[in-house]
Amino acid sequence: MIQPAIVSYDRAQVIDIVRTQSPEAIRARLRAGDFDQVLDPDGHALLDELLTAWIQRAVGPLTLRDAMLIDPYRGRQVYGILCSMTVRQRVEVPADLAIHLPGAPTDLAELPPPLAGLPELAALASQAAQTGLTLAWQAQRYDFAPPPNLLELTPPPPVPYRNELVFEQPTGLRRWIAIVLAVFGVIVLIVPLLLGHIPEHPASWPLALLTLALMIGIKAGPLGYLGAFCIWLVANLPSLRQGTFPISLWPDIPLVALGLLLLWRDRRVRAMWQFVRRQFNRRHDVSGAN
Structure with a gap:
């Protein structure tokens, strides 16, 4: 009382x-x-x-x-x-x-x-x-x-629908093709090292196969493939192959910027990054609660 x-x-x-x-x-x-x-x-x-x-x-x-x-x-x-x-x-x-x-x-x-x-x-x-x-x-x-x-006292109206793709993990034949390419890329990188031979250009075929596996796995569009090609090309330019630092402004930096822009413009690549970010935040929240 x-x-x-x-x-x-x-x-x-x-x-x-x-x-x-x-x-x-x-x-x-x-x-x-x-x-x-x-x-x-x-x-x-x-x-x-x-x-x-x-x-x-x-x-x-x-x-x-x-x-x-x-x-x-x-x-x-x-x-x-x-x-x-x-x-x-x-x-x-x-x-x-x-x-x-x-x-x-x-x-x-x-x-x-x-x-x-x-x-x-x-x-x-x-x-x-x-x-x-x-x-x-x-x-x-x-x-x-x-x-x-x-x-x-009705609830507020729902948030307008945004036409964003939802990332779907690869299944079926696409999944197996991505796995085979990724495994083959790892083999191409590791086997020469196990045999005592250091590849002259380790970012060449291994990186190409791993990148291709990722693009196929997420079912990227043309912009995603072009962006991935630009990033792969930067890693194989003479300036990086010869180990010259700092990286020359031309054409390395413009290619990196163009590659990232093309990747971001690809809806499926963007959906994958949003999926990865949500998974990371979820695990971080769970670990913080524990």
Whole structure:
């Protein structure tokens, strides 16, 4: 139990969370400590329990708004806890004046006349109006009036579809051709070394076979093959073969730039790099969580 009070809270922020976030997302933020500064231990434990109950009922992927429609009882509790985290100011109401307030907690458009004359409440109402906050009559710590327009709080429209290719790992004959070329390229590079012979141009055939295997494996387009050829050509120019450093500006640097540009313009090569980046980020997140 708490002393009945009038509070100002950020209702717009809570509504945005209800419209856009799921129980799973809120629980993940809760357990990551995002709300530790604004939520007491009892509220933390209660919110975790309520969200877990929703997730176990397979409503996790839905938005909070949908979960509140499915389970109004838990919905009111979750909404009240979220509102309590956005409370900016709180002014307790004397017991002799609390009789002028509604019986149930509710949002207040304006203070009742008997309370409007109190300096503390008048200052609270004035500041709330200036900052866009909402006044609420709070009788319990996590008891706030639920939004009356819950059905209208539809989720935001989906992100427009982007016509981007999704990388698909090679299968069938294409996969076997890529494997054979890659293995043959490794053999061409390693076998002479095992026989005690250092190839005069190790970047020639081995690099060509390995690059060709990659291009075939990802089913690259003409731009990808041209870009890969430019990169292969740089590695086989006389300046690199003779070991002259720094690399001459012409034609090495322009060929590298052209090769990278052509590779990036190939949609399938770009899809492969995005796939590799997502896999790396996923493994990094998992290792960081452990």
